[in-house]
Amino acid sequence: METEISLNACGLQPPEPMELVLEALSQLQPNQRLRMLIDREPRPLYRILDNNGFRHTTLERPDYLYEILIWHKT
Numbered sequence: 106m107e108t109e110i111s112l113n114a115c116g117l118q119p120p121e122p123m124e125l126v127l128e129a130l131s132q133l134q135p136n137q138r139l140r141m142l143i144d145r146e147p148r149p150l151y152r153i154l155d156n157n158g159f160r161h162t163t164l165e166r167p168d169y170l171y172e173i174l175i176w177h178k179t
Contacts, residue, residue: 107136114143115170126150130159130175139175146171 112129114122122143129139141147146163154161154175164172 107138109138109140112139112141114141116144122147123150126175127153130154130157133175133177135177135179137176141173141175143171143173144169147173 110129110133112125114125117125122141126139126141126147129141133139146165150173151161158178159175160178161173161175164174166172
């Protein structure tokens, strides 16, 4: 059964959002997904995810927030 962890990084100044998401990813189990909400697109994060065995999708919401769903590559 897959579970989801939520991380709200809105309003945080760099590097706090990156530190939070990297900490959460270090604990992410194969059956879990991480849903991150942030107020700017975290472009540097995408390369980190690709290089470390994660997949992601990004949704730009009508309220100008970005919702990134992250999971382990299988």
